[in-house]
Amino acid sequence: MDTATLDHISELSKLNFTPDEKNVMLAQMTDIIELMDTIKEYDITYDDTKDHNEVRYDDLRKDIPAPSFPTEKLQQNTSPRDNCYVVPKMME
Amino acid sequence: MDTKNITAAALRRMLDNKEISAKEAASEFLSEIKTKDDKILSFITVTEDEAMRNAEAAQKLIDAGEAKPLTGIPLAIKDNLCTDGIKTTCSSRMLGDFVPPYSATAVEKLIAQDYTLLGKVSMDEFAMGGSTQTSAFAKTKNPYNTECVPGGSSGGSAAAVSAGFCAAALGSDTGGSIRQPSSFCGVTGLKPTYGRVSRYGLVAFASSLDQIGPIARTAEDCGIILNAIAGVDPKDATSRDVPFTDFNEKLGKGVSGMKIAIPKEFYGDAVDEEVRTAVMNAAHEYEKMGASLVDCSISTLKYAVQAYYLISSAEAASNLSRYDGIKYGLRGEGHSFDEMIRDSRNRGFGDEVKRRILLGNYALSSGYYDAYYRKALALKQKIIEEYNAVFEQADVILTPTAPTVAYKIGAQDNDPVKMYTADICTVTVNIAGLPAINTTCGYDKNGMPIGMSIVGRRFDEATIIGTADAFERTFSPVRCTL
Numbered sequence: 001m002d003t004a005t006l007d008h009i010s011e012l013s014k015l016n017f018t019p020d021e022k023n024v025m026l027a028q029m030t031d032i033i034e035l036m037d038t039i040k041e042y043d044i045t046y047d048d049t050k051d052h053n054e055v056r057y058d059d060l061r062k063d064i065p066a067p068s069f070p071t072e073k074l075q076q077n078t079s080p081r082d083n084c085y086v087v088p089k090m091m092e
Numbered sequence: 093m094d095t096k097n098i099t100a101a102a103l104r105r106m107l108d109n110k111e112i113s114a115k116e117a118a119s120e121f122l123s124e125i126k127t128k129d130d131k132i133l134s135f136i137t138v139t140e141d142e143a144m145r146n147a148e149a150a151q152k153l154i155d156a157g158e159a160k161p162l163t164g165i166p167l168a169i170k171d172n173l174c175t176d177g178i179k180t181t182c183s184s185r186m187l188g189d190f191v192p193p194y195s196a197t198a199v200e201k202l203i204a205q206d207y208t209l210l211g212k213v214s215m216d217e218f219a220m221g222g223s224t225q226t227s228a229f230a231k232t233k234n235p236y237n238t239e240c241v242p243g244g245s246s247g248g249s250a251a252a253v254s255a256g257f258c259a260a261a262l263g264s265d266t267g268g269s270i271r272q273p274s275s276f277c278g279v280t281g282l283k284p285t286y287g288r289v290s291r292y293g294l295v296a297f298a299s300s301l302d303q304i305g306p307i308a309r310t311a312e313d314c315g316i317i318l319n320a321i322a323g324v325d326p327k328d329a330t331s332r333d334v335p336f337t338d339f340n341e342k343l344g345k346g347v348s349g350m351k352i353a354i355p356k357e358f359y360g361d362a363v364d365e366e367v368r369t370a371v372m373n374a375a376h377e378y379e380k381m382g383a384s385l386v387d388c389s390i391s392t393l394k395y396a397v398q399a400y401y402l403i404s405s406a407e408a409a410s411n412l413s414r415y416d417g418i419k420y421g422l423r424g425e426g427h428s429f430d431e432m433i434r435d436s437r438n439r440g441f442g443d444e445v446k447r448r449i450l451l452g453n454y455a456l457s458s459g460y461y462d463a464y465y466r467k468a469l470a471l472k473q474k475i476i477e478e479y480n481a482v483f484e485q486a487d488v489i490l491t492p493t494a495p496t497v498a499y500k501i502g503a504q505d506n507d508p509v510k511m512y513t514a515d516i517c518t519v520t521v522n523i524a525g526l527p528a529i530n531t532t533c534g535y536d537k538n539g540m541p542i543g544m545s546i547v548g549r550r551f552d553e554a555t556i557i558g559t560a561d562a563f564e565r566t567f568s569p570v571r572c573t574l
Contacts, residue, residue, distance in 0.1 A: 005454070012453040013409065014416075015446055016434050024506075025450070031509045032401075032451055039398040039467050046470035061326050073193040077420035085418055088432050 096256030114147035114164030133230040134252040138211040146208040162205040168261040171212040174293040183227035186440030196293025213248030235572040240498040243273030250277040260308035268518025271530035275493035275543025281307040282314040286525035287332035290325030296411040298404035311560035315340035342558025348382030353486035357393040370534030370542040400519035402468035409452025493543035
């Protein structure tokens with residue numbers, strides 16, 4: 001893996017690394033991708049007609065409105081103000 | 093009460109016969125936790141008050157003759173299963189203060205039995221790892237040798253059961269996370285068929301592979317807990333309505349006439365000699381009991397770790413994208429929305445979680461998707477075909493659970509490839525969605541437990557529980573001396 005690729009997937013992952021962290025991560029990800037690359041040796045093609053059998057689409061519950069969790073219980077994990085989630089002001 | 097040896101089944105009898113009260117049982121386990129857990133760090137949260145309240149409620153039912161199989165039985169819960177009003181950290185700084193507003197369905201089903209909750213136990217961060225050393229809060233140690241890892245990711249669950257801190261525990265298994273720590277800690281752990289237990293309320297890692305299951309001292313106890321937590325759930329569209337009566341229906345019936353498959357690829361050089369020998373000795377023990385051994389092959393094993401890490405990391409990258417620090421989880425700082433999200437994720441996630449997210453996004457990104465992710469899905473299909481073919485000629489499959497016994501803490505630090513390839517014996521079972529149970533089959537020259545896995549057909553947990561039980565009846569476990 002090269003630095004540009006690591007930068008690209010870090011961007012996709014919303015992760016930042018310091019230069020030192022990036023060097024370590026680059027070495028480790030290169031080793032990991034080397035291991036993953038061996039999968040290319042195996043000559044096989046995915047047959048998407050065989051898949052998607054784990055989810056039941058024929059027995060979905062009816063879409064009936066029902067009471068949800070109390071607001072104060074959902075907001076116990078954040079610092080709400082006036083029943084709203086507070087985030088930084090976005091001025092770009 | 094001998095907390096290291098008491099089974100849930102035996103404790104049930106003691107409670108029902110009034111040889112011990114539910115409060116006394118809870119107190120004995122809590123006392124063990126208080127006096128000894130500083131040596132192995134298996135618990136993140138001990139819920140003493142909750143435990144005593146649960147025990148009091150359970151006792152009323154016992155006194156009224158209305159006890160269910162788990163009423164008053166003290167259990168621990170892996171810290172990635174949501175517990176209403178009780179901190180659920182997933183061993184991550186990201187969820188360090190997270191208090192769920194609801195309980196997982198599996199936990200609700202235990203509550204319906206009036207179990208006693210002793211606390212939440214440690215794990216690898218977001219269940220990513222096989223050592224419990226990626227935990228941000230409690231790097232659990234092995235009760236047999238505190239210089240060694242307990243395995244993972246359900247290392248806290250397995251270590252707590254092994255050390256006698258609880259009668260049993262719930263864990264979760266995405267690539268071996270119930271079976272491998274059970275093997276390392278000398279206890280019995282069951283990974284049910286994918287879809288057998290609702291995943292609602294289990295913090296998602298890889299949704300097509302994750303499954304909740306019990307870790308206990310015997311196969312019988314695993315069956316008792318599975319009886320309680322199994323079943324279809326409208327809140328989990330992947331849970332299946334496959335009827336069952338009693339997962340322990342084959343206890344004590346032996347293995348006479350059964351065919352046990354031995355896939356040669358699981359017994360190669362990657363597996364330690366002592367492990368191979370112990371598992372093959374167990375296979376010959378089954379022969380003496382009247383089973384026959386069948387040679388077979390799972391040729392795709394060579395690529396299984398790669399397929400597993402590509403699929404699970406792709407799903408993890410997607411699942412963990414929800415952690416942005418806004419509605420819950422660690423809130424980072426920044427002048428903009430983007431800076432805040434990045435700071436939350438940089439500070440909230442540990443290195444292993446970051447590696448998995450990077451790998452997942454790499455495998456899913458433009459230009460790599462077909463070469464990695466679709467190829468891994470193709471291998472998944474081939475692995476399922478190979479297992480189906482084996483089950484045409486055998487009732488169960490017997491393999492080592494891990495290539496080695498528990499290794500020294502730090503031995504795999506900063507070597508993710510070594511860590512990943514150590515999952516070779518367990519990942520195919522998750523990829524194929526099969527049930528499997530680990531039970532102890534021996535000890536190495538240093539007294540560390542060796543585990544074997546019995547793999548069954550989809551939704552045939554009763555057969556693997558019965559097969560493990562048959563061996564356990566002939567085997568004398570050596571408990572840890574913690």
